[in-house]
Amino acid sequence: MTIAITGATGSIGGALFRQLSDAGADVRPISRADASYADTSGLTAALRGTETVFLVSGRESLHRVLEHESAVEAIANAGAKRVVYLSFYGAAADCTFTFGRDHWHTEQRIRDSGLEFTFLRDNFYQKILPFFADRHGVIRGPAGDGVLSAVADRDVVDVAAAVLQDTGHNGATYDLTGPADLSMRDIAAALSRVSGREVTFVNETVEEAYVSRAHFGAPKFEVDGWVTTYLAIARGETAGVSGDVAALTGHKPQDFDAFLAENPATWAHLLPAAG
Known part of the structure; x- marks a missing residue:
């Protein structure tokens, strides 16, 4: 069975390709250099001869x-039989997190394609949580007392490797989370412990959140995504701990403190500048 790995130059795709290669699997890396998702014919050619994507x-x-619809069309046109899609936790047509809606629409397109499928719905990645805090040590956003159950990249990779090598997961949807729910104040406390400086959380209103992000000059759809990240947390849409990582990999998911200890580069912006 030839397995195609898209996003092969990215953190998830690259690690997954290396893990499967080391395990002796027949894998083919696919990157933007081969074809973009929008290039249906080019991606079809790049995927031809693969069975699982x-x-x-x-x-x-x-x-x-x-672009996702084009990619799904290319997978089907290439003659592949199965797709394992890296989706998002709580994906729904009307979920608060605007980018989460993209994942729901992609899932529906895959369901309608005739392809066999498995959906891996990961919560927010642990690696992005330190960047919720700015260089002044402040996390800002309308998250209230809401929580998320962030997952480590390596656990997502381990789950994907297990699912890709076993067709017994066809039609399944798995929720990939860390071992605990974390509030913004929990995240701030963890960053304080590891960095040695006080990190705080400011619970903004929605209006304040848009104002505090205006200086980035980002397009509206992107700012909407940033702000609704926190709103989704406040509304409970990212809460809940799943047992799927442990069930599929045989090991417990990594906790946030362990992640921070192993990845100091993610919180280096909180340290005093050298000199």
Whole structure:
């Protein structure tokens, strides 16, 4: 069985390709250099001869759903039988997190394609949580007392490797989370412990959140995604701990403190500047 890994130059796709290669699997790396998701014919050619495709979601953009639809069409046209899609926790047509809606629409397109499928719905990645805090040590956003159950990259990779090598997961949807729910204040406390400086959380209103992000000059769809990240947390849409990582990999998911200890580069911006 030849397995195609899209996003093979990214953190998830690259690690997954190496893990499967080391395990002796027949894997083919696919990157933007081979074909973009929007290039249906080019991607079809790149995927021809594969049986299973690991589909990493494309970059956040106004046209991401259309690009995903093109990628699904290419997978089917290439003669592949199965797709394992890296989706998002709580994906729904009306979920608060605007980028989460893209994943729901992609899942529906896959369901309608005739392909066999498995959906891996990961919560927010642990690696992004330190960057919720700015260089002044402040996390800002309308998250209230809401929580998320962030997952480590390596656990997502381990789950994907297990699912890709076993067709017994066809039609399944798995929720990939860490071992605990974390509030913004929990995240701030963890960053304080590891960095040695006080990190705090400011619970903004929605209006304040848009104002505090205006200086980035980002397009509206992107700012909407940033702000609704926190709103989804406040509304309980990212809460809940799943046992799927442990069930599929045989090991417990990594906790956030362990992640921070192993990845100091993610919180280096909180340290005093040298000199």
